[in-house]
Amino acid sequence: MxxxxxxxxxxxxxxxxxxxxxxxxxxxxxxxxxxxxxxxxxxxxxxxxxxxxxxxxxxxxxxxxxxxxxxxxxxxxxxxxxxxxxxxxxxxxxxxxxxxxxxxxxxxxxxxxxxxxxxxxxxxxxxxxxxxxxxxxxxxxxxxxxxxxxxxxxxxxxxxxxxxxxxxxxxxxxxxxxxxxxxxxxxxxxxxxxxxxxxxxxxxxxxxxxxxxxxxxxxxxxxxxxxxxxxxxxxxxxxxxxxxxxxxxxxxxxxxxxxxxxxxxxxxxxxxxxxxxxxxxxxxxxxxxxxxxxxxxxxxxxxxxxxxxxxxxxxxxxxxxxxxxxxxxxxxxxxxxxxxxxxxxxxxxxxxxxxxxxxxxxxxxxxxEFHRYEIDHDGFGSFQPIRSVFDGRYKLVINLLTSDELYDLENNPEETENLIDNNSIKVIRNNLHDKLLKWMNNTRDPYRGYYWERRPWRDDARAASWDYTGMTRQRKPDTGEKKPLDYDTGLEVTEYNRNKN
The missing domain is CATH 3.40.720.10 (Alkaline Phosphatase, subunit A)
Structure with missing residues (x-):
């Protein structure tokens, strides 16, 4: 051998x-x-x-x-x-x-x-x-x-x-x-x-x-x-x-x-x-x-x-x-x-x-994603929460504290034409937005909340609520670690991403 x-x-x-x-x-x-x-x-x-x-x-x-x-x-x-x-x-x-x-x-x-x-x-x-x-x-x-x-x-x-x-x-x-x-x-x-x-x-x-x-x-x-x-x-x-x-x-x-x-x-x-x-x-x-x-x-x-x-x-x-x-x-x-x-x-x-x-x-x-450049100084815009999704052609950018962006990189690779308010691609835009929100839930994004969904261009967004989606996720165990216990039952978690409502 x-x-x-x-x-x-x-x-x-x-x-x-x-x-x-x-x-x-x-x-x-x-x-x-x-x-x-x-x-x-x-x-x-x-x-x-x-x-x-x-x-x-x-x-x-x-x-x-x-x-x-x-x-x-x-x-x-x-x-x-x-x-x-x-x-x-x-x-x-x-x-x-x-x-x-x-x-x-x-x-x-x-x-x-x-x-x-x-x-x-x-x-x-x-x-x-x-x-x-x-x-x-x-x-x-x-x-x-x-x-x-x-x-x-x-x-x-x-x-x-x-x-x-x-x-x-x-x-x-x-x-x-x-x-x-x-x-x-x-x-x-x-x-x-x-x-x-x-x-x-x-x-x-x-x-x-x-x-x-x-x-x-x-x-x-x-x-x-x-x-x-x-x-x-x-x-x-x-x-x-x-x-x-x-x-x-x-x-x-x-x-x-x-x-x-x-x-x-x-x-x-x-x-x-x-x-x-x-x-x-x-x-x-x-x-x-x-x-x-x-x-x-x-x-x-x-x-x-x-x-x-x-x-x-x-x-x-x-x-x-x-x-x-x-x-x-x-x-x-x-x-x-x-x-x-x-x-x-x-x-x-x-x-x-x-x-x-x-x-x-x-x-x-x-x-x-983006949060801030450096915790030690403010020379790069301080806190600017951003989440983005890209499907290979369209890139959606949610700038939480300012205005949002949508680019078609196939037709505009320079990203100079912001299509966020263009209703002719509303379905594409909203579909990307939904995927972004789902990713934030699935990855336990600590900054997730209704404000990411309720954007000025999203006319079908759900009303603001304290519970928002009700999603929770306990941390998945790493190799060799014990599984976490569910707060409500005291038993081992069987589903990590779940709705608490």
């Missing part, structure tokens, strides 16, 4: 990367040869979406398989609920080496984290941004946060977080060559300060900016976006993104592709049969809709993210999946690849059958 090969699952994650920052997603201005190669050797998902376009909440869904409103990470600087297990814990329990190398942003601290390895991950390879900063002198810490540092005489690629993350990933692949391994390689790049050698920045000087659409502000945009737009205006002719020039942002985008290439080369050497999952946490607006950065909007520039999976065991080269998928599908896909049972608390389905060639639709709709 042939010796069983060790299983290898590698998840590569970038920070703030739009689909059109990549050549393989159709923007020939971008220089991303390594990610392009990955797409050519695997499956590219054209309609992949984040669950929430903010760093921490987006990552929470990737690593727990639960929506941010379920796992407790409503904004940055929040940690998952103590009952929520991360995917590292699940695989480590089943004899995988679980290594997390790079930005975590899920320990409840601010941007850099606390530098402490959480349960489920190998302490030998834990390397969040706090670990990186603590390697540097006080002066170099300050330099590491300034975009202009790239022009210092002594600046090298070895100074960057990306390079040091890659070095550790390569060491991990070599050290655990004979073990079952789940490894996360999580870059902070191309996010600001977008440090990279100057030659990468020079690649994008005087570049064609025609890929930037929707530059003109539309008066019919929701009220909170008007405030955001006013706050985002700049006087400079040069495009500035999060404090850096667009040239530097895109240069760093190519630099992180180079670093990913180093990891891919090591995978080919030490784990050629590995499943490689590559994605980004969210995108960003540059000038589209007169907005900058990410946050309280559901436009594709912010929410549509790259997702590529290479899995030599199943996928032939250059496959494309054009139906909607979500970050909520990633954790169960990893568990399927590891031959593990998916517990009830995971709220998405795995994509393994899609990777095997089943082209049927996995998600009838995908769902997104």
């Amino acid at each position: 042939a010796e069983k090969k060790p299983k290898k699952i590698i998840l590569i994650l970038t920070e703030t990367q739009r689909t059109d920052y990549l050549n393989c997603y159709g923007n020939s201005s971008m220089k991303t040869p390594n990610i392009d190669k990955l797409a050519n050797e695997g499956m590219k998902f054209e309609k992949a979406y984040t669950t929430q376009p903010v760093c921490g909440p987006a990552r929470s869904a990737i690593f727990t398989g639960q929506y941010p409103h379920s796992n407790g990470v409503y904004s940055n600087s929040m940690a998952p609920n103590e009952l929520v297990k991360n995917i590292g814990q699940r695989l480590q329990k089943n004899n995988f080496k679980s290594a997390y190398i790079g930005k975590w942003h899920l320990d409840g601290g601010d941007y850099f984290g606390f530098g402490e390895c959480p349960d489920g991950w190998d302490e030998n390879y834990w390397y969040d941004m706090r670990c990186y900063l603590e390697e540097l002198s006080i002066e170099d810490r300050k330099r590491s946060r300034k975009p202009e540092t790239v022009y210092d005489e002594d600046f090298t690629e070895e100074f960057t977080y990306a390079h040091r993350v890659t070095d550790r990933a390569i060491d991990c692949l070599e050290n655990y060559e004979e073990d079952d391994l789940f490894m996360v390689v999580s870059y902070d790049e191309p996010h600001s300060p977008s440090l990279c050698p100057p030659e990468y920045i020079e690649m994008y000087e005087n570049m064609d900016l025609s890929f930037m659409k929707n530059k003109n502000y539309e008066e019919e945009n929701p009220e909170h976006q008007k405030l955001w737009s006013e706050n985002s205006k700049q006087k400079e002719d040069k495009v500035i993104v999060d404090g850096v020039s667009l040239e530097q942002r895109l240069g760093c985008n190519t630099f992180v592709d180079y670093e990913i290439g180093r990891v891919i080369n090591a995978i080919e050497k030490y784990a050629p049969d590995a499943m490689i999952i590559y994605t980004a946490d969210h995108g960003e607006c540059i000038r589209e809709h007169e907005l900058r950065s990410k946050g309280a909007a559901m436009y594709d520039e912010i929410t549509n993210i790259p997702l590529i999976i290479k899995y030599p065991e199943f996928i032939s080269k250059n496959k494309i999946y054009s139906k909607p998928v979500s970050h909520i599908n990633i954790a169960p896909t990893i568990m399927e690849a590891a031959d593990l049972k998916i517990p009830e608390v995971i709220e998405g389905e795995g994509l393994l059958n899609v990777l095997k060639g089943d082209d049927t639709r996995k998600n009838e709709e995908i769902f997104m």
Whole structure:
């Protein structure tokens, strides 16, 4: 009998990367040869979406398989609920080496984290941004946060977080060559300060900016976006993104592709049969809709993210999946690849059958949300509760405190024509709305209530009531945990989503 090969699952994650920052997603201005190669050797998902376009909440869904409103990470600087297990814990329990190398942003601290390895991950390879900063002198810490540092005489690629993350990933692949391994390689790049050698920045000087659409502000945009737009205006002719020039942002985008290439080369050497999952946490607006950065909007520039999976065991080269998928599908896909049972608390389905060639639709709709950008400051609009549903063509956005949006992305991919009051597609709009409300009930959304249903355009909405739908859901047990007891009977719960009236 042939010796069983060790299983290898590698998840590569970038920070703030739009689909059109990549050549393989159709923007020939971008220089991303390594990610392009990955797409050519695997499956590219054209309609992949984040669950929430903010760093921490987006990552929470990737690593727990639960929506941010379920796992407790409503904004940055929040940690998952103590009952929520991360995917590292699940695989480590089943004899995988679980290594997390790079930005975590899920320990409840601010941007850099606390530098402490959480349960489920190998302490030998834990390397969040706090670990990186603590390697540097006080002066170099300050330099590491300034975009202009790239022009210092002594600046090298070895100074960057990306390079040091890659070095550790390569060491991990070599050290655990004979073990079952789940490894996360999580870059902070191309996010600001977008440090990279100057030659990468020079690649994008005087570049064609025609890929930037929707530059003109539309008066019919929701009220909170008007405030955001006013706050985002700049006087400079040069495009500035999060404090850096667009040239530097895109240069760093190519630099992180180079670093990913180093990891891919090591995978080919030490784990050629590995499943490689590559994605980004969210995108960003540059000038589209007169907005900058990410946050309280559901436009594709912010929410549509790259997702590529290479899995030599199943996928032939250059496959494309054009139906909607979500970050909520990633954790169960990893568990399927590891031959593990998916517990009830995971709220998405795995994509393994899609990777095997089943082209049927996995998600009838995908769902997104927003609460607030950061609990520590109000510079991103404070509390802006939003829920969104997308069926692959129509995207409905409920901006609870302002006005709502509906876009037909087939006929208006720029999302500039808000159809929310267009009665010719009333049936489609209301059907999506009903599905959104049902999802909020089924996932125990703590913010659900009659106000999400009673929108100005919904003339058949039920009257406001204190009990609203009467739905309740006790938390589903995780693997090995006892079932909860029903408050009314004291007996084990048999139906989790149920009406208490």
